[in-house]
Amino acid sequence: MTNPNIQIDDEIREMTDEEYADLIASGWTEEPQDDREP
Amino acid sequence: MNAVGLWLVKTQTIGTAVASVNVTGAFSSTYDNYRIMVNIDAITAGGPYVTLQLGATTTGYYYGAASVVYSTAAFSGLASNNQASFNRLGPANSGSGGSLIIDVLNPNRAYRTMISSSYADFNTAGSSGYGSGFLNNTTQYTDFTIGLTSSTMTGGNIRVYGYKNGQS
Numbered sequence: 481m482t483n484p485n486i487q488i489d490d491e492i493r494e495m496t497d498e499e500y501a502d503l504i505a506s507g508w509t510e511e512p513q514d515d516r517e518p
Numbered sequence: 519m520n521a522v523g524l525w526l527v528k529t530q531t532i533g534t535a536v537a538s539v540n541v542t543g544a545f546s547s548t549y550d551n552y553r554i555m556v557n558i559d560a561i562t563a564g565g566p567y568v569t570l571q572l573g574a575t576t577t578g579y580y581y582g583a584a585s586v587v588y589s590t591a592a593f594s595g596l597a598s599n600n601q602a603s604f605n606r607l608g609p610a611n612s613g614s615g616g617s618l619i620i621d622v623l624n625p626n627r628a629y630r631t632m633i634s635s636s637y638a639d640f641n642t643a644g645s646s647g648y649g650s651g652f653l654n655n656t657t658q659y660t661d662f663t664i665g666l667t668s669s670t671m672t673g674g675n676i677r678v679y680g681y682k683n684g685q686s
Contacts, residue, residue, distance in 0.1 A: 484537035484670055492533040503537060506576060506602040506665075512564025513668040515609045 484510075524553065524679040532674040535562060538665035541676055545626040545660050549680030552622045556664055558615040559673030565611040565641070566666040568618055570633070571603040572625060572659045579604050583635070583649020588642065596649060605667060608637025608647055615674060616640060625659045 483495040484503065495503065527549070530541050545552060556568065571579075581598040583606060596606040610616030616639065623632040631653040638646045664676055 485533070485535055486538055486540070487533045487536040488540040489530065489542055492536060495537070502576070503665075506569075506571075507605060507667060508537065508665070509668040511668065512562070512566070512612075514565040514611075515567045515667065 523682050525549070525682060527552070527678040527680050529678075530676040532558060532671060532676065534672045535670045536672070537670050538663050539676060540661060540663045541678065542661045544662055544678045545622075547626055550624060550627060550683055551681040552625065553679045553681065554620040554622060554662070555677045555679075556616075556618045556620065557674040557676075558610050558617070558671045560615050560671065561610050561612045561666070562670045562672070563612050564669050565609045565639075566668040567605055567609055568607045568616060568637070569603040569605045569665040569667060570607060570620060571663045571665065572631060572653055573657060573661055575653065575655065575657060575659075576602040578654035579651065580654060581606055581633070581649055581651030583608075583647045585645045585647035587645045596647065598651065600654075603665065604633060604635070604651060604653075606649075607635050609639050609644065610666070610671070611639065611641050611644070612669075614640035615671070622662075625662070628656045628658055630654060630656060631659070
């Protein structure tokens with residue numbers, strides 16, 4: 481299983497495991513959410 | 519050049535299937551205040567919120583917004599209370615992406631950063647909203663990251679403008 485991609489300016493690469501852990505800690509979920517109001 | 523108030527600082531194209539876009543060198547001492555215009559062409563799946571993080575800071579984001587549904591005029595509130603980012607800037611969606619206008623005040627000054635943001639969901643069942651908030655520290659930032667609460671984004675652009683400080 482691959483980690484999501486991160487873009488830094490024009491560079492796009494797969495997130496490192498540490499970056500992916502930070503993303504998960506921020507509340508990001510791999511399962512798509514539908515946050516449309518209401 | 520006194521008539522020119524907004525100066526383009528940086529343009530960043532959004533790549534393919536990225537969870538976040540980090541824009542470096544956006545803020546400096548040249549301008550106190552900035553406008554960020556975000557156009558996301560497509561979301562891979564779902565309808566996540568767009569997020570904004572300054573530098574590497576993952577705490578202290580406070581934000582409140584009013585949201586109104588087009589079809590029903592139903593009103594609701596969105597809030598971020600000491601979150602890891604400004605994480606309720608308005609939903610994007612898989613059908614049509616999303617666009618936001620974000621004014622950012624004082625990101626590179628040793629003062630609290632304030633934002634004012636508006637969004638329009640391009641889905642006809644969606645909503646529009648407007649809010650403001652602040653980052654509760656005095657860190658001086660040069661970078662920011664646009665992200666999502668889930669899924670990934672493809673295409674579009676991020677443009678950063680600086681509001682000229684003086685009249686010269």
